[in-house]
Amino acid sequence: MIVESRIPLVAAPMAGGPSTPELAAAVSGAGALGFLAGAMLTEDRLVEQIARVRSLTDEPFGVNLFVPSDRRDVDLDDYRSRVAETAGRYGAEPGSADWDDDSYPAKVQRLVDERIPVVSFTFGLPEASTVEQLHAVGSEVVVTVTTADEARQAARVGADAVCVQGMEAGGHRGVFHDDPEMPGGGPLLGLLPAIRSVRAAVDLPVIAAGGLVHGADVAAVLTAGAVAAQLGTAFLVCDEAGTAQAQRTQMAEGQRQTDITRAFSGRPARGLVNRFMLDNTDAPAAYPQVNNLTKPMRGAAGKAGDAEAISMWAGQSYAHARPMPAADLVGLLRREAREALQAVTGRL
Numbered sequence: 001m002i003v004e005s006r007i008p009l010v011a012a013p014m015a016g017g018p019s020t021p022e023l024a025a026a027v028s029g030a031g032a033l034g035f036l037a038g039a040m041l042t043e044d045r046l047v048e049q050i051a052r053v054r055s056l057t058d059e060p061f062g063v064n065l066f067v068p069s070d071r072r073d074v075d076l077d078d079y080r081s082r083v084a085e086t087a088g089r090y091g092a093e094p095g096s097a098d099w100d101d102d103s104y105p106a107k108v109q110r111l112v113d114e115r116i117p118v119v120s121f122t123f124g125l126p127e128a129s130t131v132e133q134l135h136a137v138g139s140e141v142v143v144t145v146t147t148a149d150e151a152r153q154a155a156r157v158g159a160d161a162v163c164v165q166g167m168e169a170g171g172h173r174g175v176f177h178d179d180p181e182m183p184g185g186g187p188l189l190g191l192l193p194a195i196r197s198v199r200a201a202v203d204l205p206v207i208a209a210g211g212l213v214h215g216a217d218v219a220a221v222l223t224a225g226a227v228a229a230q231l232g233t234a235f236l237v238c239d240e241a242g243t244a245q246a247q248r249t250q251m252a253e254g255q256r257q258t259d260i261t262r263a264f265s266g267r268p269a270r271g272l273v274n275r276f277m278l279d280n281t282d283a284p285a286a287y288p289q290v291n292n293l294t295k296p297m298r299g300a301a302g303k304a305g306d307a308e309a310i311s312m313w314a315g316q317s318y319a320h321a322r323p324m325p326a327a328d329l330v331g332l333l334r335r336e337a338r339e340a341l342q343a344v345t346g347r348l
């Protein structure tokens with residue numbers, strides 16, 4: 001696998017702005033694996049971003065897609081009025097709560113045409129035929145999982161590796177089916193127990209994600225058997241990331257808790273706690289309808305520089321993220337991981 005032949009660090013795909021071609025290219029150029037986020041942008045924009053990465057580096061990189069959601073028919077009338085109230089404070093209206101597939105089939109085809117070195121999926125299981133199409137053009141396929149059962153399903157469709165996401169992780173949880181009865185959409189396993197149970201269930205390389213910001217954290221998951229560590233939040237504050245200034249400011253202040261919420265998107269995601277999250281702890285499980293509904297509100301609050309009604313996805317260790325160029329972060333994490341391993345080896 002490509003990821004096994006690189007520095008064992010992956011910069012997580014981060015849809016909605018933070019992932020940029022410059023970030024992906026800097027990470028891959030530094031010897032790790034950079035990623036583009038293929039969700040929430042048009043297929044043409046995605047292809048442009050791929051071309052931009054290729055103009056910046058010859059190194060391998062990955063592209064991630066969201067598998068379309070199965071929660072289509074959810075009554076959102078009540079939630080629409082709640083969103084309308086907050087949106088109104090910023091002079092905005094709720095968006096229309098439509099389901100969409102984020103152009104998934106067309107994007108898959110573009111990725112096949114583009115022969116992307118690594119393609120990863122989250123929010124569900126790709127069809128076995130999709131995995132075959134990608135394999136036929138030489139792409140490696142990674143599926144994000146949160147439980148051993150999801151890992152078994154990923155193995156059955158032919159995934160080359162799984163990205164095991166712990167409940168510490170920033171951003172959306174990769175649960176295949178969002179169970180409305182559960183705050184996390186499914187069992188909330190911490191990263192180490194998740195790695196342990198997935199490794200007991202399937203014989204696939206594991207990429208570990210969730211709450212890792214320091215090289216010692218990377219060393220911890222490598223010793224737990226992961227082939228690489230995937231970090232999102234740590235790269236959110238890098239110079240090349242497209243992270244909104246309001247979020248960077250809140251992260252630097254480090255005063256907010258993180259929690260898992262459906263309030264902004266209708267799918268469980270971890271972010272910095274703000275007023276809108278606290279007021280909507282019972283938000284419905286309906287992605288992407290709720291995401292479309294809150295979009296104008298988030299945009300208007302962001303323009304007003306108000307952090308209380310924007311989503312600020314970040315993992316539990318966000319307060320320890322260190323702003324710097326991405327290539328420097330790759331080097332630093334690597335040195336710290338080596339030092340951490342050397343420091344404990346003598347004690348065991």
Ligand SMILES: Cc1cc2nc3c(=O)[nH]c(=O)nc-3n(C[C@H](O)[C@H](O)[C@H](O)COP(=O)(O)O)c2cc1C
Pocket residue numbers: 012013014015016018037038039064121122144165168169170171172209210211212230231232233234236313314315316317
């Ligand atoms: C702002 C943000 C956006 C994210 N977007 C995506 C995405 O588009 N696709 C994906 O597979 N994971 C996404 N994730 C989750 C990451 O892949 C990964 O699981 C997570 O960042 C790991 O936890 P950490 O943020 O504590 O490092 C996102 C995470 C963050 C913080």
